[in-house]
Amino acid sequence: MEVIINKEDSVTTVRLVGRLDTPASQDVAQHFEPLMSDAAGTIVLDCSEMSYISSSGLRIFLSLRKAAASQGGKVIVKSISDDIRQVFMMTGFLNLFEIQ
Amino acid sequence: MEISDNLKTLARKSAGTGLLLIVVAAVTLEATSLIQYFSSQRMLKQEASLRAESELRSTRNQIMDIVDQAEAAVHNSIWITRWCLDYPDSLAVVARRIVEENPSVMGSTIALVPGYNKKLPLFAPYVCRTADGTTELKSLATEEYNYPAQEWFTEPLNYGFGYWSEPYIDEGGGEVLMTTYSVPVMDDAGRVAAVLTADVSLDWLTDLVGNVRVYPDAFSVLVSREGKIMVSPVEELNMHQSIQEFATGAKDTANFNVLADGMLSGKAGNVSLKQSRRERLFVFYAPVEKTGWSMAIAIPDSEIYGEIRRMSMLVTILMLVGLGMLILILRSAAKNQLKVSQLKEKKDRMENELRIGHNIQMSMIPKIFPPFPERKDIDMAATIVPAKEVGGDLYDFYIRDEKLFFCIGDVSGKGVPASLVMAVTRSLFRTVSAHEKSPQRIVTLINESMSDMNENEMFVTFFCGVLDMTTGHLRYCNAGHNPPMVFTDKIEFLPAIPNLPLGILPGMSFQEQEMDLSYDNALFLYTDGVTEAENLTHEQFGEARMQDVLRMRRSSQENLEAMQKAVADFVGAADPSDDLTMLFIHYLNDMQPDETERHLILHNDIQQIPQLAEFIETIADEIKLDQGLAMSLNLALEEAVTNVILYAYPEGSDGLVDVEAIMSKDKLKFIISDSGKEFDPTAAPEADITLGVEDRPIGGLGIYLVRKIMDSVSYERTDGKNILSMTKKL
Numbered sequence: 061m062e063v064i065i066n067k068e069d070s071v072t073t074v075r076l077v078g079r080l081d082t083p084a085s086q087d088v089a090q091h092f093e094p095l096m097s098d099a100a101g102t103i104v105l106d107c108s109e110m111s112y113i114s115s116s117g118l119r120i121f122l123s124l125r126k127a128a129a130s131q132g133g134k135v136i137v138k139s140i141s142d143d144i145r146q147v148f149m150m151t152g153f154l155n156l157f158e159i160q
Numbered sequence: 161m162e163i164s165d166n167l168k169t170l171a172r173k174s175a176g177t178g179l180l181l182i183v184v185a186a187v188t189l190e191a192t193s194l195i196q197y198f199s200s201q202r203m204l205k206q207e208a209s210l211r212a213e214s215e216l217r218s219t220r221n222q223i224m225d226i227v228d229q230a231e232a233a234v235h236n237s238i239w240i241t242r243w244c245l246d247y248p249d250s251l252a253v254v255a256r257r258i259v260e261e262n263p264s265v266m267g268s269t270i271a272l273v274p275g276y277n278k279k280l281p282l283f284a285p286y287v288c289r290t291a292d293g294t295t296e297l298k299s300l301a302t303e304e305y306n307y308p309a310q311e312w313f314t315e316p317l318n319y320g321f322g323y324w325s326e327p328y329i330d331e332g333g334g335e336v337l338m339t340t341y342s343v344p345v346m347d348d349a350g351r352v353a354a355v356l357t358a359d360v361s362l363d364w365l366t367d368l369v370g371n372v373r374v375y376p377d378a379f380s381v382l383v384s385r386e387g388k389i390m391v392s393p394v395e396e397l398n399m400h401q402s403i404q405e406f407a408t409g410a411k412d413t414a415n416f417n418v419l420a421d422g423m424l425s426g427k428a429g430n431v432s433l434k435q436s437r438r439e440r441l442f443v444f445y446a447p448v449e450k451t452g453w454s455m456a457i458a459i460p461d462s463e464i465y466g467e468i469r470r471m472s473m474l475v476t477i478l479m480l481v482g483l484g485m486l487i488l489i490l491r492s493a494a495k496n497q498l499k500v501s502q503l504k505e506k507k508d509r510m511e512n513e514l515r516i517g518h519n520i521q522m523s524m525i526p527k528i529f530p531p532f533p534e535r536k537d538i539d540m541a542a543t544i545v546p547a548k549e550v551g552g553d554l555y556d557f558y559i560r561d562e563k564l565f566f567c568i569g570d571v572s573g574k575g576v577p578a579s580l581v582m583a584v585t586r587s588l589f590r591t592v593s594a595h596e597k598s599p600q601r602i603v604t605l606i607n608e609s610m611s612d613m614n615e616n617e618m619f620v621t622f623f624c625g626v627l628d629m630t631t632g633h634l635r636y637c638n639a640g641h642n643p644p645m646v647f648t649d650k651i652e653f654l655p656a657i658p659n660l661p662l663g664i665l666p667g668m669s670f671q672e673q674e675m676d677l678s679y680d681n682a683l684f685l686y687t688d689g690v691t692e693a694e695n696l697t698h699e700q701f702g703e704a705r706m707q708d709v710l711r712m713r714r715s716s717q718e719n720l721e722a723m724q725k726a727v728a729d730f731v732g733a734a735d736p737s738d739d740l741t742m743l744f745i746h747y748l749n750d751m752q753p754d755e756t757e758r759h760l761i762l763h764n765d766i767q768q769i770p771q772l773a774e775f776i777e778t779i780a781d782e783i784k785l786d787q788g789l790a791m792s793l794n795l796a797l798e799e800a801v802t803n804v805i806l807y808a809y810p811e812g813s814d815g816l817v818d819v820e821a822i823m824s825k826d827k828l829k830f831i832i833s834d835s836g837k838e839f840d841p842t843a844a845p846e847a848d849i850t851l852g853v854e855d856r857p858i859g860g861l862g863i864y865l866v867r868k869i870m871d872s873v874s875y876e877r878t879d880g881k882n883i884l885s886m887t888k889k890l
């Protein structure tokens with residue numbers, strides 16, 4: 061999976077490209093570490109090119125969301141596919157994130 | 161309230177019935193007694209009348225004897241009198257002869273008709289008996305007597321034949337009652353010449369008539385042609401009063417006049433004279449011929465009916481006593497009936513409550529057949545026909561994670577305790593089997609619970625099975641129950657180790673057995689209510705008959721009905737002694753021929769996960785799944801496999817994960833197995849997805865997603881392997 065992080069002022073946009081399965085989550089988690097320690101701003105997770113997410117991916121999303129919450133920042137999940145929206149719904153994640 | 165009202169109504173009803181009964185009994189008794197009374201009275205009156213008539217006849221005969229004697233004495237002397245007419249002096253001799261030769265004749269005269277003998281204008285020599293037995297001759301031809309004017313002289317001449325005079329008191333001859341018989345005597349030329357008489361004493365009449373006593377208080381009366389009372393018990397009346405005179409002063413004059421007229425007209429008959437309000441006098445009368453007399457016998461009705469009246473009094477008293485006793489008996493019977501009905505009501509209520517309790521238990525077990533109408537792979541039928549008393553039979557079944565859990569059981573004994581134990585057993589089965597898939601574990605756990613609390617020494621024979629619907633693999637465990645029958649290519653008893661019934665031995669280890677069922681195989685579970693059903697001659701239905709019924713291949717429902725009918729026909733009119741419980745399971749999973757399998761073997765390396773995506777893609781292509789469903793299945797499979805890769809094997813060691821996909825037209829099943837340490841992911845607590853960001857745990861979503869996506873998920877540990885099966889209906 062490809063992770064492209066683009067920071068402009070206080071808004072950090074993270075483009076996730078490909079499948080966020082369990083092995084991919086391990087990589088993505090490393091990419092997310094700097095974001096977690098500096099989550100006071102707005103983080104936009106651009107999922108327009110993410111085709112799949114497993115529970116380990118959801119964990120990373122949740123960890124980031126928790127970090128942002130503790131630092132006063134916010135996480136926006138953007139452009140999720142219908143299939144992934146289904147997964148978000150099943151897990152109650154629709155209520156935890158701001159979805160755009 | 162309602163009950164006590166019912167009781168009151170009942171009491172009223174039975175009291176009413178009692179009263180009615182008493183009235184009917186009283187009326188019947190009274191009617192019987194009345195009929196008897198009246199018919200007896202009629203018979204008694206008839207008898208009295210017969211007795212009176214026969215007495216009248218015999219008395220009359222005796223009178224007639226004497227009368228005839230007197231008449232004969234007179235008649236026999238007519239010829240000699242006629243012969244002596246020309247020699248008047250000899251007439252006295254004739255008269256004497258009559259007296260001397262006839263003891264009843266007290267005196268006799270031959271009185272010449274005045275003018276017949278020119279020399280003797282009046283001539284009447286009279287011979288009479290004296291007190292000393294000799295005879296005395298007198299002459300009646302005196303101025304002052306003037307015999308031609310006397311009745312005894314004139315009447316026979318008027319009539320021209322023999323005449324009995326009115327009785328009279330003979331003042332000259334000792335004040336005795338007399339009557340005179342007189343006949344006219346003609347001379348050879350046919351002229352009336354004299355009147356020949358015989359005075360007959362009627363003393364004997366008083367004795368004769370006075371002694372006629374058909375009943376102690378009955379009496380007889382003799383009256384003359386003109387109604388003079390000749391003989392009666394009342395001395396003063398005799399020869400002093402006529403019956404007509406007496407009738408005027410008597411009670412019930414009207415009827416008395418009828419009597420007087422009847423007697424005076426010389427007829428026979430009877431009259432009833434009212435004496436007082438309660439007393440009547442029955443009078444039977446008959447004429448005494450020739451003399452013109454009439455004799456009557458009077459009988460007070462108390463004489464006739466006295467006995468029957470005393471009897472009827474006694475009968476009435478007895479009847480009253482009987483009725484009283486009847487009332488007492490009925491009252492106590494009514495009381496008893498009330499008691500009995502109260503007891504019965506209590507018993508009914510209890511039985512009703514038991515039945516309700518039992519029905520509640522029965523309602524918990526599946527009773528609607530077919531139980532799984534949407535499933536084509538199973539055909540089931542079951543029934544419990546309860547015996548009179550609530551019993552302790554049970555069966556139960558349900559499907560969880562594509563496994564059919566089923567059981568049948570028979571609690572020892574009957575009634576409430578059995579039915580309670582049945583409820584407990586059934587509820588234990590549900591509770592325990594919710595977490596256990598092994599029949600052996602289910603049976604063991606139920607046994608532990610039941611042995612612990614079993615203070616009443618109740619036990620349950622129990623058979624438990626778990627049928628894997630997808631594979632037809634059957635695992636079962638028996639606890640002392642009749643072995644079920646299994647229908648494969650033949651029909652036989654399922655080999656079942658008996659073990660011990662539930663509730664006997666805590667810590668008992670039960671043995672589990674298994675077999676594989678294929679398409680169209682079936683099981684028949686039953687309680688001994690089937691095999692031990694008895695007919696009127698106490699013969700048992702038995703296993704042979706049971707097997708006979710099952711010879712034919714039929715649906716479960718048809719089998720059930722056939723068996724019920726066979727048992728019912730066999731039992732006939734006998735009371736069913738035990739619950740009749742049957743459970744048919746017909747396995748009809750024919751997926752095997754259509755199945756396709758795909759296999760994927762992974763190492764316990766997380767980097768192998770992407771292979772799952774390819775695996776799913778192949779399958780999705782093959783069975784034409786849409787992309788969304790494919791992604792969901794991928795997710796579920798990944799979560800399950802990740803679990804194994806991460807946790808089953810010790811870190812750093814190499815292990816395999818076997819992923820098997822079984823595809824059929826209506827479902828897709830994944831079986832994930834590994835040889836790692838025992839781990840049941842389905843035992844994990846359910847994730848709470850409603851929690852907020854702060855409270856939400858990071859993990860725990862994997863198995864949650866698996867459950868969400870798949871229709872059934874089950875785990876088992878077999879042969880050192882963790883086997884997780886997941887099915888998705890298509």
